Amino acid sequence: MNEEVIKLENITKDYTIRTGLFGKPKKNRALDKVNVSITKGEILGVVGESGSGKTTLGFVMLGLANKDSGNIYFEGKNIDALNKAQIKEFRLKSQMIFQDPFESLNPMLTVGESVLTPLLLAKDRIPKSERMLRVIAALNSAGLEPGEEYISKIPSELSGGQRQRVGIARALINNPSFIVADEPVSMLDVSIRADLLNLLKEQAKSKQVSMIFISHDIIITRYIADKILVMHLGQVVEMGASKDVVENPKHPYTVLLIKSMPEVRDRDLVPIDEQVEYNVDVINSGSDECSFVSKCPFAMDICAQHRPEMKEIDPGHFVACYLF
Amino acid sequence: MTGDPIIEVKDASISYISRREKIDAVRNVSLTLEKGSILGLVGESGCGKSTLATIFLKLIYPPAHIQGGSVYYYGGSEKTNVLEMKPPELRRYRWKEVSMIFQGSMNSLNPVMRISDQITDVMIDHDYTYMEAMDRVDSLLEQAGISKRVKNLYPHELSGGMKQRVNIAIALACEPKALIADEPTTALDVVVQSQITRKLESLRKNLGLSILFISHDISLVGAIADRISVMYAGKIVEVGRVSDILNSPAHQYTIALLASIPTLKRVEEKISGIPGHPPRLNTTIKGCAFADRCMKVQNRCREEEPQLEVIEGDHQAACFFPGGPKR
Amino acid sequence: MTETGYIVPDASSSPHFIKKRSPLLEFVIGIWKNGKGKVGMIIYAVMIGIAVFGRLLAPYSPTDVNFPAFQPPSLAHLLGTNYVGEDVFSEFLYGTGVSLTVGFVVAFATMVIGTIAGISAGFLGKVTDDVIMRTVDVLLVIPGFPLLVILSAYLPPTIWSTILILSILSWPFHARVIRSQTLTLKRRAFVLASKLSGLGNFRIIVRDLIPNMLPIIFINSIFVVVGAIVAQAGLAFFGLGNINSVNWGTMLYWFDIEDGILFKAWWWLLPPGLGIMALGIGANLLSNAVSETNGTKRKD
16 A cells, blocks of 8 residues: 655756846746655645745646656656556546636536546546546535536536536546545635535545655645655655654744734744845756755755755654755 | 724725626625724735725726725824715825735836836825935835935845835825735735735834735734724624634634644644635525534524624634534 | 446436537627627627628629719729729729738638747747747748838739748747746646646647637737738838729739829728728727726636
């Protein structure tokens, strides 16, 4: 039961951004030698703010974006070396749930057609009559009951929460091995999130689907995920069991994230310099340093000279920081 | 009630009227913002809070129409009804007495004007001279917590958080006594969000600014507000001090809302959402608007509409069967 | 339980199939339901009707010169007669067919070539994009009317030459618009979802892109109809193309050449002009209807 479903090894991805009309193009490193692995039935939370690379990570994992270096292993096989049939298997076994419920469904298709989409790849294996039944079953397990009534609806007839459920039904219909859930609840009302989070957790656990849960909210990630990965500007700074990371954060950035949560009304905040905001140009340009160095209150010289390695400081709890 | 009011809304009703239907977005809402305090207005999408936000500066345009009520501003010694103000009076009132930060306003800075120009623009429009305006820019940027080097930049060169601070600087430019902040931190990163809310808190402390903080995030509001009003389906369903609302919520909606949010303290408990969805406000609702989704609903709830009743002290809720298990 | 572990409800329950929508049908119905759209559709229906059935409705042959010239409208000649005694009404009925044929064929060619080129450039990118877009750039730079004039002098003076040239000149603009629509659409989440589900490019284009581009394709095309008719009329007015053909343009040509204005023969001048005007108004109404019905479907 502990086989690795997906393993990312030293994944790096760069974007070139232009600086003005005549400026020299700058390199923006979205993923900086990221190492991640996820086992069967595990829910891995990836937490970070905008620019952390968390969404890019999800896309690269699924092959929707290209990596510049590193290896991705799916069920032990390097995905660069897959032949056409194996790629098809990969597609059948992986899926994504998108952030924006208003964008994730084709407005011109019915709910039934949208949920059916992943089945089209394997249509030679599934007889037509069974396809429709599977769609209904998927809609039911996503909480849209009775499924038969939802099949003919079009997205504009549904609320945000309902659309997200359609997205979930679509992701689950082929019983994938792993799903990337990219901020699946951040655009929904607070009181709707709970049910969807519970649904995701329950479906993942009952069907033994590995899930990468991407979010900027560390508290809901703690609620749903088994392990948490904290990312900052493309670098993984901390990783461990979600309970450990949230109750015992080690990396200064993780500490900052948690103390920024409204309910933690901590007046003696980690003394983060107000100047943090001013540095608009803080991107990871690929140099060998800790990405948090310009904002870290504990920054030392070595932090800017050489990027810290991930060290296991407690069983299963890893941090990339010279403080440890 | 401690403290004197600076803005008082009484029985305000706003509807959206089109050929096909009439939507009662705000229904008989009353609330009071006390001087030098922060009042949080909490509600989910569609509850009417953003519509209500437009009433303070009388920014209501068709298809929205004011159906009734008053908004009293206590400037100096007298109180005036903002909704009855004529244009010249409104000009003197807007931005100088009460100003506003709008939802998504990070994207409403003029892309072709430098930051300092946008700030002086407001002041010049409100009878400051150019010299006076230029002098104030530096101190305003400092108050909002931005470095002075931002003065000559254009909006696209700033991050989201910085743009929002510029909006705060613009809102403070003419030294208002009260600020309406409509979802000022939505779409901002967590750390920046925390910085901005703390900045607003310090403005309250240093300038005595009264703030109405509107948000869908009750934890966020709970962190900085003194009092909270909870809004649902166009009505205020509960109001009280922050500690009362968060620790002993009375209205079933507030209770359910708080139970649907995971917190660090209760992270092992299962959270549960509220079934169903808010009613469409294009028909008159008989009884309590929350009845269909309420765990404790009884017959009376569907027949009579509950009004705000005192629970304890200054804690009020519009519920016939308030309260739940103590947290 | 099927072999993939999925619990499937009893197969004997619901017999209906997954209903497919027809975006095209919904599109047309949407226009019809809109007030302006209805009027626009009626205008076009009438004009197309005249174009198709004109020959049968015409009381006389348009080349019949046995009538007195420059007669004002009367019961016998609803739109009077022209310089040589031909019945203007019959001319108009016959001519509409030619003019509208030009309009619709050019629009159809533009739509097909432009859409294929635009989607290919936008969706496939890189080399395909460069090749197509440079071609588009070159064609757009060439001034249209002078080219039309020059080519008309060299190509056989039939209506099909005109149609050919107009098509070549119209598709680049449409291609450019479609390309940018494609670029926007291909980033949308539901397209990524289709990619993730393993759908091939062609399928994604047909299923996800084109149905969402129907409004823009339609609006562009309807204006090409009007534009092509006007361009052809313009060419004919200058005497280029076949002057013996009966169409709106040649009616104007002969009016000008034969000094219809001296005879104040308004009945001869107006029909082509009003015809073009009607189509122009119709096009505007239809495109307004399209933007109204497809813009506000979303409730947020």
